[in-house]
Amino acid sequence: GQNIDQPTEMTATEGAIVQINCTYQTSGFNGLFWYQQHAGEAPTFLSYNVLDGLEEKGRFSSFLSRSKGYSYLLLKELQMKDSASYLCAVRDPHASGGSYIPTFGRGTSLIVHP
Protein backbone atom coordinates (compact mmCIF):
# COMPACT_ATOMS: atom_id res chain seq x y z
CA GLY A 1 0.00 0.00 0.00
CA GLN A 2 0.87 3.63 -0.08
CA ASN A 3 0.79 6.25 2.63
CA ILE A 4 1.58 9.90 2.05
CA ASP A 5 1.40 12.32 4.97
CA GLN A 6 1.36 16.09 5.01
CA PRO A 7 0.21 18.54 7.68
CA THR A 8 -3.37 19.63 7.09
CA GLU A 9 -2.83 23.34 7.62
CA MET A 10 -0.03 25.81 8.24
CA THR A 11 0.05 29.55 8.78
CA ALA A 12 2.91 31.96 8.19
CA THR A 13 3.63 35.65 7.94
CA GLU A 14 4.27 37.61 4.78
CA GLY A 15 7.99 37.84 4.10
CA ALA A 16 8.85 34.80 6.20
CA ILE A 17 10.06 31.32 5.22
CA VAL A 18 7.88 28.23 5.56
CA GLN A 19 8.70 24.53 5.17
CA ILE A 20 5.96 22.07 4.23
CA ASN A 21 6.89 18.45 4.95
CA CYS A 22 5.79 15.31 3.18
CA THR A 23 6.57 11.78 4.35
CA TYR A 24 5.75 8.71 2.35
CA GLN A 25 5.72 4.96 2.74
CA THR A 26 5.53 3.19 -0.59
CA SER A 27 6.60 -0.15 -2.00
CA GLY A 28 8.83 1.56 -4.52
CA PHE A 29 9.80 5.07 -5.56
CA ASN A 30 10.10 6.70 -8.93
CA GLY A 31 9.76 10.42 -8.30
CA LEU A 32 8.04 12.99 -6.11
CA PHE A 33 6.08 16.04 -7.25
CA TRP A 34 4.86 19.18 -5.57
CA TYR A 35 1.82 21.03 -6.91
CA GLN A 36 0.19 24.30 -5.89
CA GLN A 37 -3.57 24.67 -5.92
CA HIS A 38 -5.34 27.97 -5.28
CA ALA A 39 -8.90 27.77 -4.04
CA GLY A 40 -11.30 26.91 -6.86
CA GLU A 41 -8.50 26.38 -9.37
CA ALA A 42 -6.60 23.46 -10.86
CA PRO A 43 -3.32 22.19 -9.37
CA THR A 44 -0.22 23.51 -11.12
CA PHE A 45 3.18 21.84 -11.15
CA LEU A 46 5.89 23.30 -8.91
CA SER A 47 8.74 20.83 -8.68
CA TYR A 48 9.98 17.31 -9.27
CA ASN A 49 12.59 15.31 -7.33
CA VAL A 50 13.84 11.87 -8.20
CA LEU A 51 17.35 12.02 -6.72
CA ASP A 52 18.32 13.02 -3.18
CA GLY A 53 19.04 16.66 -2.57
CA LEU A 54 17.69 20.12 -3.05
CA GLU A 55 16.15 21.54 -6.21
CA GLU A 56 15.83 25.32 -6.26
CA LYS A 57 13.47 27.34 -8.41
CA GLY A 58 13.37 30.98 -7.48
CA ARG A 59 11.56 31.43 -4.16
CA PHE A 60 10.60 27.75 -4.05
CA SER A 61 12.90 24.82 -3.27
CA SER A 62 12.15 21.14 -2.85
CA PHE A 63 14.23 18.60 -0.98
CA LEU A 64 14.20 14.81 -1.13
CA SER A 65 15.67 12.05 1.03
CA ARG A 66 14.76 8.68 -0.41
CA SER A 67 16.25 6.72 2.47
CA LYS A 68 14.03 8.59 4.93
CA GLY A 69 10.94 8.69 2.71
CA TYR A 70 10.86 12.43 3.22
CA SER A 71 10.51 15.59 1.21
CA TYR A 72 9.88 19.22 1.96
CA LEU A 73 8.84 22.27 0.01
CA LEU A 74 10.51 25.47 1.14
CA LEU A 75 8.90 28.79 0.33
CA LYS A 76 10.95 31.92 0.90
CA GLU A 77 9.94 35.59 1.04
CA LEU A 78 6.32 34.61 1.42
CA GLN A 79 3.73 36.65 -0.40
CA MET A 80 -0.01 36.82 0.16
CA LYS A 81 -0.55 35.10 -3.20
CA ASP A 82 1.26 32.02 -1.84
CA SER A 83 -1.85 31.23 0.22
CA ALA A 84 -2.93 27.95 -1.38
CA SER A 85 -2.95 24.20 -0.92
CA TYR A 86 0.31 22.39 -1.60
CA LEU A 87 0.03 18.82 -2.79
CA CYS A 88 2.74 16.20 -2.51
CA ALA A 89 2.51 13.31 -4.99
CA VAL A 90 4.68 10.19 -5.12
CA ARG A 91 5.15 7.85 -8.04
CA ASP A 92 5.44 4.18 -7.09
CA PRO A 93 6.22 1.70 -9.89
CA HIS A 94 4.68 -1.10 -7.81
CA ALA A 95 1.33 0.64 -7.48
CA SER A 96 -1.62 0.18 -9.81
CA GLY A 97 -0.75 1.65 -13.17
CA GLY A 98 2.95 1.35 -12.59
CA SER A 99 5.42 4.16 -12.71
CA TYR A 100 3.21 6.57 -14.65
CA ILE A 101 0.71 7.24 -11.93
CA PRO A 102 1.45 9.38 -8.89
CA THR A 103 -0.50 9.07 -5.66
CA PHE A 104 -1.42 12.35 -4.02
CA GLY A 105 -1.31 13.30 -0.37
CA ARG A 106 -4.29 15.17 1.04
CA GLY A 107 -2.56 18.53 0.70
CA THR A 108 -1.43 21.24 3.08
CA SER A 109 -3.45 24.44 3.24
CA LEU A 110 -1.05 27.36 3.71
CA ILE A 111 -2.43 30.63 4.99
CA VAL A 112 -0.16 33.67 4.65
CA HIS A 113 -1.17 36.65 6.76
CA PRO A 114 0.18 40.21 6.77
Added chain:
Amino acid sequence: DVKVTQSSRYLVKRTGEKVFLECVQDMDHENMFWYRQDPGLGLRLIYFSYDVKMKEKGDIPEGYSVSREKKERFSLILESASTNQTSMYLCASSLSEPGLDWGNEQYFGPGTRLTVT
Protein backbone atom coordinates in the same frame (compact mmCIF):
# COMPACT_ATOMS: atom_id res chain seq x y z
CA ASP B 1 0.94 27.24 -23.98
CA VAL B 2 -0.16 23.95 -22.50
CA LYS B 3 -3.88 23.55 -22.27
CA VAL B 4 -6.37 21.12 -20.80
CA THR B 5 -10.01 22.10 -21.11
CA GLN B 6 -13.12 20.63 -19.56
CA SER B 7 -16.59 20.96 -21.01
CA SER B 8 -18.26 22.60 -18.02
CA ARG B 9 -17.16 24.46 -14.88
CA TYR B 10 -20.43 23.82 -13.07
CA LEU B 11 -23.03 21.12 -13.63
CA VAL B 12 -26.21 20.21 -11.77
CA LYS B 13 -27.84 16.85 -12.48
CA ARG B 14 -30.60 14.75 -10.98
CA THR B 15 -30.17 11.36 -9.36
CA GLY B 16 -30.30 8.62 -11.97
CA GLU B 17 -29.29 10.80 -14.92
CA LYS B 18 -26.46 9.80 -17.23
CA VAL B 19 -23.70 12.39 -17.07
CA PHE B 20 -20.86 13.04 -19.51
CA LEU B 21 -17.78 15.02 -18.56
CA GLU B 22 -15.49 15.87 -21.45
CA CYS B 23 -11.79 16.69 -21.37
CA VAL B 24 -9.58 17.82 -24.23
CA GLN B 25 -5.83 18.43 -24.25
CA ASP B 26 -3.79 20.06 -26.99
CA MET B 27 -0.33 18.84 -25.98
CA ASP B 28 -0.32 15.47 -27.79
CA HIS B 29 0.06 13.74 -24.42
CA GLU B 30 -0.30 9.97 -24.25
CA ASN B 31 -1.60 9.78 -20.68
CA MET B 32 -4.91 11.19 -19.51
CA PHE B 33 -6.51 10.96 -16.08
CA TRP B 34 -9.76 11.60 -14.26
CA TYR B 35 -9.71 12.50 -10.56
CA ARG B 36 -12.28 13.58 -8.06
CA GLN B 37 -11.37 15.95 -5.27
CA ASP B 38 -13.28 16.10 -2.00
CA PRO B 39 -12.51 18.09 1.16
CA GLY B 40 -10.30 16.11 3.50
CA LEU B 41 -9.78 13.31 1.00
CA GLY B 42 -7.52 14.94 -1.53
CA LEU B 43 -7.24 13.89 -5.16
CA ARG B 44 -8.41 10.34 -5.88
CA LEU B 45 -7.84 8.64 -9.21
CA ILE B 46 -10.95 7.31 -10.95
CA TYR B 47 -9.59 6.11 -14.31
CA PHE B 48 -6.63 6.73 -16.53
CA SER B 49 -5.68 6.03 -20.11
CA TYR B 50 -2.21 5.61 -21.59
CA ASP B 51 -3.28 5.39 -25.22
CA VAL B 52 -6.26 5.68 -27.51
CA LYS B 53 -8.93 3.09 -26.66
CA MET B 54 -6.93 1.97 -23.62
CA LYS B 55 -8.20 2.48 -20.09
CA GLU B 56 -7.23 1.36 -16.63
CA LYS B 57 -9.13 1.54 -13.35
CA GLY B 58 -7.79 3.82 -10.68
CA ASP B 59 -8.53 3.70 -6.98
CA ILE B 60 -12.27 4.49 -7.10
CA PRO B 61 -13.76 3.36 -10.46
CA GLU B 62 -17.11 2.16 -9.14
CA GLY B 63 -20.03 4.01 -10.69
CA TYR B 64 -17.91 5.48 -13.49
CA SER B 65 -16.78 4.54 -16.97
CA VAL B 66 -14.52 6.27 -19.49
CA SER B 67 -14.00 6.56 -23.20
CA ARG B 68 -10.95 7.53 -25.22
CA GLU B 69 -11.68 7.40 -28.94
CA LYS B 70 -9.15 10.08 -29.87
CA LYS B 71 -5.78 10.90 -28.37
CA GLU B 72 -6.78 14.40 -27.32
CA ARG B 73 -10.13 13.57 -25.73
CA PHE B 74 -10.97 11.61 -22.58
CA SER B 75 -14.55 11.36 -21.37
CA LEU B 76 -15.84 10.41 -17.95
CA ILE B 77 -19.32 8.89 -17.79
CA LEU B 78 -21.55 8.53 -14.78
CA GLU B 79 -24.03 5.88 -15.90
CA SER B 80 -26.59 6.70 -13.21
CA ALA B 81 -25.62 9.70 -11.12
CA SER B 82 -25.98 9.46 -7.36
CA THR B 83 -25.72 12.09 -4.65
CA ASN B 84 -22.42 10.65 -3.40
CA GLN B 85 -20.91 11.56 -6.76
CA THR B 86 -21.30 15.25 -5.99
CA SER B 87 -17.72 16.44 -6.19
CA MET B 88 -15.08 18.42 -8.07
CA TYR B 89 -13.86 16.44 -11.08
CA LEU B 90 -10.40 17.17 -12.47
CA CYS B 91 -8.96 15.94 -15.73
CA ALA B 92 -5.20 15.83 -16.30
CA SER B 93 -2.75 14.78 -18.97
CA SER B 94 0.96 13.96 -19.11
CA LEU B 95 3.66 12.59 -21.34
CA SER B 96 4.05 8.84 -21.15
CA GLU B 97 7.60 8.47 -19.94
CA PRO B 98 9.65 10.39 -17.41
CA GLY B 99 13.13 11.33 -18.44
CA LEU B 100 16.18 12.07 -16.38
CA ASP B 101 15.44 15.78 -16.23
CA TRP B 102 11.69 15.78 -16.30
CA GLY B 103 9.09 13.91 -14.40
CA ASN B 104 6.18 13.80 -16.86
CA GLU B 105 4.27 16.08 -14.56
CA GLN B 106 0.53 16.34 -14.97
CA TYR B 107 -1.30 19.28 -16.46
CA PHE B 108 -4.74 19.78 -15.01
CA GLY B 109 -7.92 21.20 -16.45
CA PRO B 110 -9.93 23.85 -14.54
CA GLY B 111 -12.27 21.25 -13.04
CA THR B 112 -16.00 20.57 -13.19
CA ARG B 113 -17.99 21.05 -10.00
CA LEU B 114 -20.80 18.50 -10.27
CA THR B 115 -23.81 18.60 -7.99
CA VAL B 116 -26.23 15.67 -8.03
CA THR B 117 -29.59 16.38 -6.42
